[in-house]
Amino acid sequence: xxxxxxxxxxxxxxxxxxxxxxxxxxxxxxxxxxxxxxxxxxxxxxxxxxxxxxxxxxxxxxxxxxxxxxxxxxxxxxxxxxxxxxxxxxxxxxxxxxxxxxxxxxxxxxxxxxxxxxxxxxxxxxxxxxxxxxxxxxxxxxxxxxxxxxxxxxxxxxxxxxxxxxxxxxxxxxxxxxxxxxxxxxxxxxxxxxxxxxxxxxxxxxxxxxxxxxxxxxxxxxxxxxxxxxxxxxxxxxxxxxxxxxxxxxxxxxxxxxxxxxxxxxxxxxxxxxxxxxxxxxxxxxxxxxxxxxxxxxxxxxxxxxxxxxxxxxxxxxxxxxxxxxxxxxxxxxxxxxxxxxxxxxxxxxxxxxxxxxxxxxxxxxxxxxxxxxxxxxxxxxxxxxxxxxxxxxxxxxxxxxxxxxxxxxxxxxxxxxxxxxxxxxxxxxxxxxxxxxxxxxxxxxxxxxxxxxxxxxxxx
Amino acid sequence: xxxxxxxxxxxxxxxxxxxxxxxxxxxxxxxxxxxxxxxxxx
Numbered sequence: 201x202x203x204x205x206x207x208x209x210x211x212x213x214x215x216x217x218x219x220x221x222x223x224x225x226x227x228x229x230x231x232x233x234x235x236x237x238x239x240x241x242x243x244x245x246x247x248x249x250x251x252x253x254x255x256x257x258x259x260x261x262x263x264x265x266x267x268x269x270x271x272x273x274x275x276x277x278x279x280x281x282x283x284x285x286x287x288x289x290x291x292x293x294x295x296x297x298x299x300x301x302x303x304x305x306x307x308x309x310x311x312x313x314x315x316x317x318x319x320x321x322x323x324x325x326x327x328x329x330x331x332x333x334x335x336x337x338x339x340x341x342x343x344x345x346x347x348x349x350x351x352x353x354x355x356x357x358x359x360x361x362x363x364x365x366x367x368x369x370x371x372x373x374x375x376x377x378x379x380x381x382x383x384x385x386x387x388x389x390x391x392x393x394x395x396x397x398x399x400x401x402x403x404x405x406x407x408x409x410x411x412x413x414x415x416x417x418x419x420x421x422x423x424x425x426x427x428x429x430x431x432x433x434x435x436x437x438x439x440x441x442x443x444x445x446x447x448x449x450x451x452x453x454x455x456x457x458x459x460x461x462x463x464x465x466x467x468x469x470x471x472x473x474x475x476x477x478x479x480x481x482x483x484x485x486x487x488x489x490x491x492x493x494x495x496x497x498x499x500x501x502x503x504x505x506x507x508x509x510x511x512x513x514x515x516x517x518x519x520x521x522x523x524x525x526x527x528x529x530x531x532x533x534x535x536x537x538x539x540x541x542x543x544x545x546x547x548x549x550x551x552x553x554x555x556x557x558x559x560x561x562x563x564x565x566x567x568x569x570x571x572x573x574x575x576x577x578x579x580x581x582x583x584x585x586x587x588x589x590x591x592x593x594x595x596x597x598x599x600x601x602x603x604x605x606x607x608x609x610x611x612x613x614x615x616x617x618x619x620x621x622x623x624x625x626x627x628x629x630x631x632x633x634x635x636x637x638x639x640x641x642x643x644x645x646x647x648x649x650x651x652x653x654x655x656x657x658x659x660x661x
Numbered sequence: 662x663x664x665x666x667x668x669x670x671x672x673x674x675x676x677x678x679x680x681x682x683x684x685x686x687x688x689x690x691x692x693x694x695x696x697x698x699x700x701x702x703x
Contacts, residue, residue, distance in 0.1 A: 229675070229678070239681070241677055241679035242677065242678040243678075244674075244675040251677060267683075268681075274686050278686065519680065519681065519682060520681065520683065521683075522684050522685075523684045656683055656684070657681070658682065659681040661679040661680070
């Protein structure tokens with residue numbers, strides 16, 4: 201049901217807007233937030249009461265309420281899939297203890313046959329031609345893992361053949377990226393994500409290692425050096441107990457290696473190994489914020505930024521909600537509605553994170569119609585999960601900057617999806633930090649160049 | 662934009678800060694999960 205806010209309605213009563221105050225930890229500013237529309241304003245502390253209870257801010261809000269509301273509705277419920285995570289194999293040559301895929305699958309799983317992989321891409325191409333609006337960009341296919349480069353002899357020809365129908369990406373542990381593979385990727389401007397957990401082998405190799413427990417820092421750091429100057433890659437660092445205390449040094453390392461975009465992703469708790477590796481929320485928040493501080497310092501010292509994409513996405517969720525790039529931090533999340541995953545078996549899941557959870561299989565790409573799979577009960581459990589439907593998120597002011605991710609890890613951690621994120625406190629600290637960055641007018645240190653290109657300013661004080 | 666560290670003394674009087682940008686949802690910004698990159702948008 202849609203609320204109606206008549207112009208000039210009284211704040212926090214009747215049909216008036218619901219404004220909450222949030223202490224963002226800034227010496228001069230607090231945030232005023234209307235949670236349903238993700239509307240916010242930073243106000244000087246001493247003016248906060250007058251701003252909330254006066255007529256100016258409610259008036260400004262009322263004038264734009266309908267637009268804000270429609271925008272959030274479209275973002276949360278009006279999108280159609282435009283990307284696919286595609287696992288060409290179940291196997292991996294590494295045995296990282298926190299992986300979201302079960303060990304037996306990674307150790308001795310199956311490959312998708314070459315003919316099936318091409319057939320699947322054909323099916324996906326037809327699906328997107330029918331469903332994406334004519335003015336949209338090409339759909340994305342990300343070869344994902346397990347380790348997709350184990351199927352290089354299949355995915356490289358596939359990317360050649362379908363270059364005009366998809367934008368391709370590869371998320372890889374980088375151990376199989378030889379010079380020939382890198383030349384192929386560079387020449388075709390394929391998006392590349394590589395995984396590296398630390399700046400030193402003794403830390404990285406605690407989590408990134410082969411089945412024989414051999415660390416892979418050496419070869420992966422060499423790949424990083426070879427990628428210098430390539431504009432279309434990023435590095436994913438999974439944050440665990442093993443590396444959480446070193447995040448600022450890791451930022452230094454990435455920046456020193458000319459990395460433009462990195463993610464410091466807290467390990468997902470979807471499988472037992474991830475839950476065992478989870479850093480404490482408060483510890484994570486402290487070191488993550490130190491890493492953000494360091495990234496800001498490096499930008500000011502060098503003029504070159506390292507975008508920490510998972511944080512940048514929170515910042516964008518606040519400043520330009522519809523321009524966000526990653527769809528984990530919104531409810532419903534992107535799983536099963538902005539993207540979905542194709543397993544090596546052809547089975548379809550809302551997101552790769554669910555591939556190890558068979559109860560979330562919504563169908564099979566070779567058997568079922570994709571639109572029907574998207575409406576399957578298994579997918580709808582994810583794509584209809586709303587923070588409004590469970591406590592404490594239903595009354596949390598930052599619920600649309602966080603989204604209570606991720607449904608897979610919430611489900612395996614608590615036995616239900618109707619629960620807050622395992623990293624709830626960490627999200628609170630991230631959002632408060634983001635507001636402090638806005639208060640200090642330092643967005644340019646944390647967002648990519650031209651972040652607001654193609655956008656329109658719809659509110660400004 | 663003016664650069665200033667959190668906590669650094671600011672000029673008075675302070676003014677409220679508020680802005681919001683919007684873009685059309687045509688598939689170019691619908692986003693992915695944490696497991697993938699920004700695809701030449703950085």
